[in-house]
Amino acid sequence: MGIGFSLTxxxxxxxxxxxxxxxxxxxxxFGVVFPYLALVVFVVGFIYRVVMWARSPVPFRIPxxxxxxxxxxxxxxxxxxxxxxxxGVIVRMALEVLLFRSLFRNTRAEMHNGRLAIGSAxxxxxxxxxxxxxxxxxxxxxxxxxxxxxPFFVQWANRLDGLFDLAVPTLYMTDLLFLVSVGYLFLRRVxxxxxxxxxxxxxxxxxxLLLGIGISGVxxxxxxxxxLEAVKELALGLTQFHPTVPKGIGLSFYVHxxxxxxxxxxxxxxxxxxxxxxxxxxxxxxxxxxxxxRHINPWNYPVxxxxxxxxxxxxxxxxxxxxxxxxxx
Amino acid sequence: xxxxxxxxxxxxxxxxxxTFPVWYNVGSGKxxxxxDLQLGTQEKECVAPKLQIRASHMQLLDTWRDTVVREGPRxxxxxxxxxxxxxxxxxxxxxxSKKEKFCDECHSYAGVEPNCWNCHVIPKETQ
Numbered sequence: 089m090g091i092g093f094s095l096t097x098x099x100x101x102x103x104x105x106x107x108x109x110x111x112x113x114x115x116x117x118f119g120v121v122f123p124y125l126a127l128v129v130f131v132v133g134f135i136y137r138v139v140m141w142a143r144s145p146v147p148f149r150i151p152x153x154x155x156x157x158x159x160x161x162x163x164x165x166x167x168x169x170x171x172x173x174x175x176g177v178i179v180r181m182a183l184e185v186l187l188f189r190s191l192f193r194n195t196r197a198e199m200h201n202g203r204l205a206i207g208s209a210x211x212x213x214x215x216x217x218x219x220x221x222x223x224x225x226x227x228x229x230x231x232x233x234x235x236x237x238x239p240f241f242v243q244w245a246n247r248l249d250g251l252f253d254l255a256v257p258t259l260y261m262t263d264l265l266f267l268v269s270v271g272y273l274f275l276r277r278v279x280x281x282x283x284x285x286x287x288x289x290x291x292x293x294x295x296x297l298l299l300g301i302g303i304s305g306v307x308x309x310x311x312x313x314x315x316l317e318a319v320k321e322l323a324l325g326l327t328q329f330h331p332t333v334p335k336g337i338g339l340s341f342y343v344h345x346x347x348x349x350x351x352x353x354x355x356x357x358x359x360x361x362x363x364x365x366x367x368x369x370x371x372x373x374x375x376x377x378x379x380x381x382r383h384i385n386p387w388n389y390p391v392x393x394x395x396x397x398x399x400x401x402x403x404x405x406x407x408x409x410x411x412x413x414x415x416x417x
Numbered sequence: 418x419x420x421x422x423x424x425x426x427x428x429x430x431x432x433x434x435x436t437f438p439v440w441y442n443v444g445s446g447k448x449x450x451x452x453d454l455q456l457g458t459q460e461k462e463c464v465a466p467k468l469q470i471r472a473s474h475m476q477l478l479d480t481w482r483d484t485v486v487r488e489g490p491r492x493x494x495x496x497x498x499x500x501x502x503x504x505x506x507x508x509x510x511x512x513x514s515k516k517e518k519f520c521d522e523c524h525s526y527a528g529v530e531p532n533c534w535n536c537h538v539i540p541k542e543t544q
Binding site for chain 2: 131134135138139142143144145146231232233234235236237238239242243246247253256257313314315316317320321323324327328364367368386
């Protein structure tokens with residue numbers, strides 16, 4: 089059900105772009121209004137969700153650790169797996185964000201001849217990392233259309249990505265890697281029964297949308313040919329807030345742009361918010377120093393206390409009278 | 418909001434990153450740049466219609482190279498029956514003689530680095 093719904097939704101988006109920018113000639117709507125709207129929704133929604141997360145108190149340190157905790161001086165602590173300093177947390181977060189360290193520990197349980205066997209399972213980690221790296225490189229490469237002159241690191245990304253010089257126009261490595269890894273991330277949800285059971289439309293929809301973006305992008309570049317100069321004119325106009333819509337860019341560009349706009353607008357409402365969420369995960373971003381520092385619960389109300397000093401002050405004479413020892417004479 | 422300092426700094430970094438093209442173009446001041454091609458020829462006709470050349474000249478050149486280098490034939494019959502030699506230097510560059518004002522103008526605008534000049538000598542500019 090989730091698959092059908094998501095696929096239909098993405099196909100509908102493609103059709104809307106085809107009819108709108110193609111048949112109805114609403115180039116301004118699809119080239120300027122929708123991208124801007126999508127960006128506004130993205131930025132406002134993104135900040136809103138981050139602020140909502142930041143408003144949740146985390147009174148106690150709850151990192152999920154998998155190393156020796158810092159304790160007695162002669163026991164070697166695991167500085168990164170069980171961080172107790174800010175630097176440990178930074179290294180741990182960097183490994184998590186850049187290399188998906190926790191996913192690397194992924195395991196898979198299976199019955200083998202009536203016995204439960206647990207083994208490492210790296211495919212998800214590999215496909216996930218391949219997908220994120222290629223998506224990042226693709227976004228970086230697209231900056232060539234948004235900047236003039238093109239910054240050196242964008243040129244480097246371009247050059248490195250087209251290193252194999254396959255086909256004309258050069259087929260980018262990351263384009264292939266992107267389609268293959270998103271394809272894998274989709275197929276695993278279909279073919280692994282347990283995963284299929286827990287997969288919902290909100291899991292399939294982003295995957296179909298990303299596939300749609302990837303396929304329309306590759307087709308736009310390799311097959312359908314759009315007027316690149318006009319595309320850059322539009323993109324540069326958008327960045328400077330005085331967009332012009334040149335005539336005759338080509339339909340496949342508008343399909344690609346509309347799918348991207350849909351993704352950008354959908355982003356804050358979706359699981360894709362893990363982009364920000366990974367930095368705000370209390371099980372990752374906290375140092376495990378519960379016993380080294382005092383962490384005060386933020387919603388503690390002031391408790392009325394009566395200390396021993398005050399008690400003695402109040403009853404000193406009576407205590408002395410019955411011969412009880414007092415600290416101050 | 419808890420850890421407001423860190424969260425706000427994080428959000429600001431994020432905003433700076435996603436608005437990179439905006440302030441980069443403001444800084445460079447070249448946001449309105451458009452390629453201005455100089456033909457350097459009186460010739461009115463190319464080996465294919467203008468739109469097709471604009472979109473697919475790289476594929477045409479690739480086919481030409483493979484045909485000449487691997488298969489032998491050197492003559493190309495165009496859509497309207499004319500014949501040209503399949504040669505970057507002798508055919509294309511004869512009219513489009515100013516590489517910097519013609520090829521590079523668009524290529525550097527679009528961030529494309531064609532591999533023509535890996536083998537071909539860059540022609541001397543004829544004014």
